[in-house]
Amino acid sequence: MMKSLCIDLETLASYIGGTVSDEERDRIEEHLADCEDCRKEFVVASTILNDKELSENEGLSEKESRSMWAKIKEKIAPVLQWTRALCSELTEAPWFSVFEPAPAMSRGRSEARQPVVEYVYFSKELNEMLEAEMYIRKTEDEKACMKVRVTEEEELAKNVRLTLKREGKKDVSRPLRDAYVAFDDLMFGDYHLVVIQYGKESKADYLLKFRIDKAGIDEQ
């Protein structure tokens, strides 16, 4: 539908896609004939969509893709909101079985009785080799549990220790020995997660800052 006097994206898509009614088509064309901005947008969009030379399969180089995605992630960081899903839906995600090896569900149960999970999953590149994967699940009111796994070239990273800090609380520090490190009973609030990897002669540490709240995870 028209938004005020100008044509919105959905209407433009329908017009270009040829799915509008005759009446709506007349209305859109009347607007295009008089509105300079909408007509320019229509001309460019239509030229682009009809351009057979515009390659749809050519991708970005790996380096370009990595750096661009890192910048996009920085810009969209605050949008990691809690997602609600049935356990059975989540089992399709390759990372889910790592963090929930035996989810509390059985295939025989009806959908309505299956547990619903409110979660956030994201990964963060720590350096060119190391990547931290975080799965945070809402447990009860204003609490969450967090499971963190650090990988090095897709294998579980070695000699890694994770320390979770929260102001006014005692630090919780655990080595990464199994598939992940779990931090339970986390009250909503600001956290710092320090990831340390010990080398033969040196150690490298990385800091992740985030807030857990009602809306989700706000990377800082």
Next chain:
Amino acid sequence: MRKNLTKEEEQKRIREWTQGKNLEELFQNYGGLVEHTVRKTLSLCHAVFRRQDVEDLTQDVFVRIFEQECSLLKQYNEEKGLHFTGWIKLITTQTVMMYLRKKDRLGRLGKNPLEPIEREIGQENNLDRKTEAKMRLMQIEQRLGELPVLERLVFKLHFFDGLSLQEVADSLRRDVNYIYQIKHRAVTLLKNMLKKEKK
């Protein structure tokens, strides 16, 4: 490189992306397409741009796609007749146009559609002919509003925006012969109006 997905696979992926899942995969699949579309749109608008502008705009497109819980993705409806890549291209061109409008760098597609014609008139050395051409142009602009809708639209798309009649026909989903007739009628009507005015 965009993976070649079957229709079912793509529909499943789109559902996941609209729920905010696997957004990196969406970027990996369509990052190249968005970057190419950004470049092409900037070229179409005759904008002067640097590599950094293309990169920034490509990022802006994805930020727009992901913001407000992927609301732009949720608006996508295959039944509206546009493929998902078409929807992504549409979001991209709109983002670039918004950026150019903000920067006021629309060039050929700027606020004054008659600018290229006026520039041409400006190169005319004969002062009488130059004045006459300018006056004629002003008269045409004034009279355009009196043309029927389709005649007005086709005239503007062809003469102001530089689309060929075939391109106008493709864009408006009409037969090219019909568009030719419409353009011919628009020109005749304008000529008659101007003749009357002269008398």
